[in-house]
Amino acid sequence: MENTxxxxxxxxxxxxxxQKVLQKMSLKGEVLVGIYHSHPTAPPIPSRExxxxAYYPEAAYLILSLSANKPELCCxxxxxxxxFRLPFKLI
Ligand SMILES: [Zn+2]
Structure with a gap:
């Protein structure tokens, strides 16, 4: 998705x-499991916005922070x- x-x-x-993306996913039998975005200058904590x-309670929201020397991903x-922070494991 493009950031408008x-x-x-x-x-x-x-x-x-x-809507087009969700329709394409539905036609393929796919489901929305996660939404990610980055915080270039802030920690990986959801902002007020x-x-x-956050309109998809079924989805995991992943935030990648680039604010420190090492990127940090939280879910x-x-x-x-x-x-609510979720534990996860990259495999
Ligand atoms: Zn954010």
Whole structure:
């Protein structure tokens, strides 16, 4: 998905593009399991906006932070406007 905000500190998705992606996934029998984005200058913690616009409670929200010397990836479930950190393992 393209970031329609064109910003290093905020992101938004075009709803028509998102609907097309979800429709293509559905036709292939795929399901949405995760949504990721990066925080170029902030830690991998969901922002107020990340939580406010988290419309897919079934999805894992992955945030990659590039703010430190070493990239850090964290995973959350966002339910009822609250973020819960999930353990995960890269294989
Ligand atoms: Zn974010």
């Amino acid at each position: 905000e064109k910003s290093p500190v905020a992101f938004a998705m075009d709803t028509r593009q998102l 990340d939580i406010a616009f 959350y479930r966002i339910l009822q406007k609250q973020a």
